[in-house]
Amino acid sequence: MTAPGSLGCVYFIGAGPGAPDLCTVRGKEVITRADLMLYADSLVHPGVLRWAKPGARVLGSAGLTLEEIVAEMSAVARTGGTVARVHSGDPSLYGALREQLLCLEEEGIPWEIVPGVSSVFAAAAALGCELTVPGVAQTVVLTRLARRTDGPSAGDLRAVPREGTTVVLFLSLTTVAEAVAELLAAGWPPSTPAAVAHRVTWEDERCLRTTLSDLDVAVRREGWTRHGLILVGPALDPGPGALAGTEPAQARSSLYDPAFSHLFRKGRRA
Ligand SMILES: C[S@@+](CC[C@H](N)C(=O)[O-])C[C@H]1O[C@@H](n2cnc3c(N)ncnc32)[C@H](O)[C@@H]1O
Structure with missing residues (x-):
């Protein structure tokens, strides 16, 4: 306008x-x-x-x-x-x-x-991770835990698709236990990689990595109640564990695959 x-x-x-x-x-x-x-x-x-x-x-x-x-x-x-x-x-x-x-x-x-x-992208940068890793996660859900006053449109973590998803929770540091309980009830494995990015890009920025089952204890240990994002999903694990069950070839994009042709590049046969 x-x-x-x-x-x-x-x-x-x-x-x-x-x-x-x-x-x-x-x-x-x-x-x-x-x-x-x-x-x-x-x-x-x-x-x-x-x-x-x-x-x-x-x-x-x-x-x-x-x-x-x-x-x-x-x-x-x-x-x-x-x-x-x-x-x-x-x-x-x-x-x-x-x-x-x-x-x-x-x-x-x-x-x-x-x-x-957005803080979600600053958090991904601070954690050094890609939220959409080929073969691991192609969907990102930005949400917050529903409060009782929020009504039907509020975030319901049980409705978040479990396969191939990275969940980012805003405004939820005081409700971590509830968030974890909802995700576990929806079938997310307790060992799912999780991270918290606290005051990212501020002078006192801190990030921690944990698992879904240990998330609540980890946040309470730090005493964080505000200014933090919670991220959950297999894409957060930077090690080979993130690719467990995935062939390395599946974990890379087609875009830069030598054999893949697209508008700007003709693929080469191996
Ligand atoms: C009112 S919301 C605003 C979100 C903002 N519009 C954005 O795009 O990041 C505030 C929440 O965003 C997240 N947040 C904002 N800045 C942050 C930062 N620097 N580090 C971590 N989380 C942050 C926290 O979850 C915080 O409770």
């Missing part, structure tokens, strides 16, 4: 998982010229806040209601100003984005979304 004439624009910016240099060039450019920067408190790195131009208002959103957030943003955009609404990771994941867009639409305020690096 482009800002017409006299109205300003609200930009929903994904600031990335933490490290400021993982915010996109486009996101930084908007932040440096914004009149109001409204950010998701503890999840946005202080280094990103320092990009605000002199005189800009910089406001954490954690203590505000949706109505207050929208009122702050609309007030600036109505007078032709630029708002940087800064979310962590990518705004499209667990960012309460849609409700803000709907309110702005109702008020006729232009908006635009600037994508960001």
Whole structure:
């Protein structure tokens, strides 16, 4: 959506998982010229806040209601100003984005979304793993454990396909025992590789590797309750164990297989 004439624009910016240099060039450019920067408190790195131009208002959103957030943003955009609404990771994941867009639409305020690096990709990088390993996992499920108040659309881990899947759980460090119980009840082997990425790309980043059955104890031992992602699935095991039962030839992609032909390369016979 482009800002017409006299109205300003609200930009929903994904600031990335933490490290400021993982915010996109486009996101930084908007932040440096914004009149109001409204950010998701503890999840946005202080280094990103320092990009605000002199005189800009910089406001954490954690203590505000949706109505207050929208009122702050609309007030600036109505007078032709630029708002940087800064979310962590990518705004499209667990960012309460849609409700803000709907309110702005109702008020006729232009908006635009600037994508960001989600913590799921920063976690994969920190763990040094590919979430979709040929012959091991070709599906990635991003979810969270359902809370009692969530209703029928909430994540139900028992419904997640077990074969060839990497599951990534957001916002679930305080419900690890429940998550593990659901996955085990759905038939996931207790030995399934699991990992937790805590505050990835922040100065105090930590990652741990474990198995599904030991996941709860491992998280409680660390005392982590927030800012962590849980990843479960065979693709997480970097060793030969990940390929157990898989011939090495199956564990590589067809794309770079010398014998495989595609639009840009003719396959060679062995
Ligand atoms: C409100 S959600 C926002 C997710 C964000 N939109 C994204 O794409 O990463 C916050 C949750 O994302 C995960 N998260 C965000 N930043 C993280 C980081 N740096 N390290 C680990 N997990 C993170 C945690 O599960 C946290 O509870």
